[in-house]
Amino acid sequence: MSGASVAKGRxxxxxxxxxAARMVKSWESLLLVVVVVIFIVNSFASxxxxxxxxxxxxxxxxxxxxxxxxxxxxxxxxxxxxxxxxSIMALASTAMGYAVTQGAGTPELVGVGVTVGLLCxxxxxxxVTGIGLPSIVVTIGTMSLFRGxxxxxxxxxxxxxxPAGFAYFGQGYVWYVFSFELILVALLAVAFxxxxxxxxxxxxxxAIGNNATxxxxxxxxxxxxxxxLFLLTGVMSGVASVCLTSRLGxxxxxxxxxxxxxxxxxxxxxxxxxxxxxxxxxxxxxxxxVMGLVTFGFGLLNVPGIVMSIFIxxxxxxxxxxxxxxxQFRARRG
Amino acid sequence: MQxxxxxxxxxxxxxxxxxxxxxxxxxxxxxxxxxxxVTALIGENGAGKSTMVKILTGIYQPEEGVIEVDGMPxxxxxxxxxxxxxxxxxxxxxxxxxxxxxxxxxxLGHAPRGRFGLIDRAAMVAQARALLxxxxxxxxxxxxxxxxxxxxxxxxxxxxxxxxEARVVVMDEPxxxxxxxxxxxxxxxxxxxxxxxxxxxxxxxxxxxIFRIADRWTVFRDGxxxxxxxxxxVDEGQLVQMMVGRPVDQIFPPRHHALGAPVLxxxxxxxxxxxxxxxxxxxxxxxxxxxxxxxxxxSEFMQALFGITKPSKGACRIDDHIAVIxxxxxxxxxxxxxVPEDRGRQGTVxxxxxxxxxxxPSLARTSRHGFLRLAREFAxxxxxxxxxxxxxxxxxxxVGLLSGGNQQKVVIAKWLATKPRVIILDEPTKGIDIGxxxxxxxxxxxxxxxxxxxxxVSSEIPEVLGMSDRVIVMREGRMVAEFDRAxxxxxxxxxxxxxxxxxxxx
Numbered sequence: 023m024s025g026a027s028v029a030k031g032r033x034x035x036x037x038x039x040x041x042a043a044r045m046v047k048s049w050e051s052l053l054l055v056v057v058v059v060i061f062i063v064n065s066f067a068s069x070x071x072x073x074x075x076x077x078x079x080x081x082x083x084x085x086x087x088x089x090x091x092x093x094x095x096x097x098x099x100x101x102x103x104x105x106x107x108x109s110i111m112a113l114a115s116t117a118m119g120y121a122v123t124q125g126a127g128t129p130e131l132v133g134v135g136v137t138v139g140l141l142c143x144x145x146x147x148x149x150v151t152g153i154g155l156p157s158i159v160v161t162i163g164t165m166s167l168f169r170g171x172x173x174x175x176x177x178x179x180x181x182x183x184x185p186a187g188f189a190y191f192g193q194g195y196v197w198y199v200f201s202f203e204l205i206l207v208a209l210l211a212v213a214f215x216x217x218x219x220x221x222x223x224x225x226x227x228x229a230i231g232n233n234a235t236x237x238x239x240x241x242x243x244x245x246x247x248x249x250x251l252f253l254l255t256g257v258m259s260g261v262a263s264v265c266l267t268s269r270l271g272x273x274x275x276x277x278x279x280x281x282x283x284x285x286x287x288x289x290x291x292x293x294x295x296x297x298x299x300x301x302x303x304x305x306x307x308x309x310x311x312v313m314g315l316v317t318f319g320f321g322l323l324n325v326p327g328i329v330m331s332i333f334i335x336x337x338x339x340x341x342x343x344x345x346x347x348x349x350q351f352r353a354r355r356g
Numbered sequence: 357m358q359x360x361x362x363x364x365x366x367x368x369x370x371x372x373x374x375x376x377x378x379x380x381x382x383x384x385x386x387x388x389x390x391x392x393x394v395t396a397l398i399g400e401n402g403a404g405k406s407t408m409v410k411i412l413t414g415i416y417q418p419e420e421g422v423i424e425v426d427g428m429p430x431x432x433x434x435x436x437x438x439x440x441x442x443x444x445x446x447x448x449x450x451x452x453x454x455x456x457x458x459x460x461x462x463x464l465g466h467a468p469r470g471r472f473g474l475i476d477r478a479a480m481v482a483q484a485r486a487l488l489x490x491x492x493x494x495x496x497x498x499x500x501x502x503x504x505x506x507x508x509x510x511x512x513x514x515x516x517x518x519x520x521e522a523r524v525v526v527m528d529e530p531x532x533x534x535x536x537x538x539x540x541x542x543x544x545x546x547x548x549x550x551x552x553x554x555x556x557x558x559x560x561x562x563x564x565x566i567f568r569i570a571d572r573w574t575v576f577r578d579g580x581x582x583x584x585x586x587x588x589x590v591d592e593g594q595l596v597q598m599m600v601g602r603p604v605d606q607i608f609p610p611r612h613h614a615l616g617a618p619v620l621x622x623x624x625x626x627x628x629x630x631x632x633x634x635x636x637x638x639x640x641x642x643x644x645x646x647x648x649x650x651x652x653x654x655s656e657f658m659q660a661l662f663g664i665t666k667p668s669k670g671a672c673r674i675d676d677h678i679a680v681i682x683x684x685x686x687x688x689x690x691x692x693x694x695v696p697e698d699r700g701r702q703g704t705v706x707x708x709x710x711x712x713x714x715x716x717p718s719l720a721r722t723s724r725h726g727f728l729r730l731a732r733e734f735a736x737x738x739x740x741x742x743x744x745x746x747x748x749x750x751x752x753x754x755v756g757l758l759s760g761g762n763q764q765k766v767v768i769a770k771w772l773a774t775k776p777r778v779i780i781l782d783e784p785t786k787g788i789d790i791g792x793x794x795x796x797x798x799x800x801x802x803x804x805x806x807x808x809x810x811x812x813v814s815s816e817i818p819e820v821l822g823m824s825d826r827v828i829v830m831r832e833g834r835m836v837a838e839f840d841r842a843x844x845x846x847x848x849x850x851x852x853x854x855x856x857x858x859x860x861x862x
Binding site: 032033034035036037038039216220221222223224225226228229231232233235236237238239240241242243299300 | 662664683684685687688694696701702703704705706707708711712716717719720723726727728734738741742745746747748749750751752753770
């Protein structure tokens, strides 16, 4: 066979696999099946499950975390991570509580919460992209730093006394059973889905996650992209903090403790490679539904919280191990 | 000439077959290695050489075929089984441990033991020193490996091979990353290993090297054995023809045309550690070669021109305006693009499909208001990959699945799609097979004829002589000589690059 003597201009098809075939084999399809199965099991397990208001309440299990996960997913795809998100929520909430004591109204409170989130994001971004420190170390540091400031400001006290109008973000309904948070998270899903999957910026995120050096050598402004990703994660933590503070109606320094791990779990369960390079927003949404439905179902059955976290932990290990075990099994059979 | 009865192969593989999903990597090939002789394994990329090495070293298991050691049937189910049988490999990018010391690297897994089964460090260091002395390597066994250059790492790998009493040494492109002088030292070492009776399998793309040190040859093509014999009975043309399955009448394309207007002028480029006072003018339609030894500062200078590193001094002009280049994005904006030497790390984004690799620097053109338009991306990617005759199943195939030569084509397609003024090619044909090499050369000539200004960094003299209109030689970060077509010769280039005539070689 003489390979090299073929005429130039050999036609290359766009793709050999149809979009439908690709979708069937995707991680997202598997998650969708899991969501449907849990939904059916839950509806048989408890007569209260299918009540629209119960289901609506259940969405609070994941809405605030999912907002942060939308920003965390591109950040992890780009090969970085932000473990300080829950502490940013605490600091933003503390700042809002302080603003209340200074007589701030609802619009100012939202401004304060989101701005504190943004500034925290910029702080992380400067340390990682400006100085070149590893993000896992930086954000473990700022995780302690941001929450530490909240503890210094609040001690064992709590801020309450948020204005009545502020309660809308965490407790209000836009229409029927559809809460403000649920509508917001749906809009954000579309926005981040478009950003990651339909824009030049999103393409740069994947390129950086797969090979940051080659991305740089292809003219991608790697530092700038990462800066924006940290900034977005900070802003989304601020937005989530507004919603959570509004829902709880009070601020304690321990607010949202441990949320960062639930966000990372959601992102990884959604099919984002923890080492960067791949993953989708629809996958993260489905992972949030899985986690939310499991928590809700167990709650209806009066399963203690600790069992839930065991289940979520096993689910996470399982979904990461299964594809690998399956590949090994197939390799062994030849 | 028949091998005499006393000259029996130490290792013989016959009828070896190995398949991967969708590919038959080897079908019924044979290989014989003789004590005290160097056998060159020759073939294009994808011919099955690497698969053969992996079978020899116990990493892959053949589906069919027989392995005999000293005439006795043997199997290499694991890498350690192959090592016990006396087979060891020195890879292109040596697989050693940077954080361990030289002595630990040599004796990892079989260190001399003292009381309680603990490693006897003193004995280990002493034995390491003896082994290094035996191969003429002046290295301190106590220093960590990471402090050594690639050539010295090869020496450590060879010492390791001797420490396990290897009888068969596989050298997979050992000279790919070495400088001229280091290569000479490696040749001497190969001679010593021969004298000690080791059988050596030498894999290389460089024919001068093969003719210099090999005693026997074996050619693979498309996973099949084409032939084997003694080097004394074959010439380069025959080997090339066996490799590619067709006669290669002319290695470099003819280039006859006048140079155009100046495109790029570099004045006084300096860097604190890597290069100093670089000045030249590049013309439309010109191929300017940069020759020098590895470490002469050529790549570092090119990367400064491309905005990766910052020069401490100097200016560059494109046409008649000063070009400010502080980032790769700005360099690309000015029409300067760079095909890096390190394809895997700097060239292709593995994990992304071919079309996305091609359009990565051109997204501003294919998109609208920052939103992707896939139809345009596919069209742009198709235009340039087909022009380069890319061999791939489809445009959404992962670029990491392509062969080295085809990955290089993707990188070049990526840059041509940006419609550059100046293209810098850094070792454009390093490690790619002879068929793809000719295609890359032909393409470079075509680009120059179309008016593109080309800079080619190359350490291969035939390539520099065959392709360049002018050659600048760099040594230790400085421009030391410049030749045009009339004055360039292999001897002149080597002398200038090595500084011969200015200082006496040791």
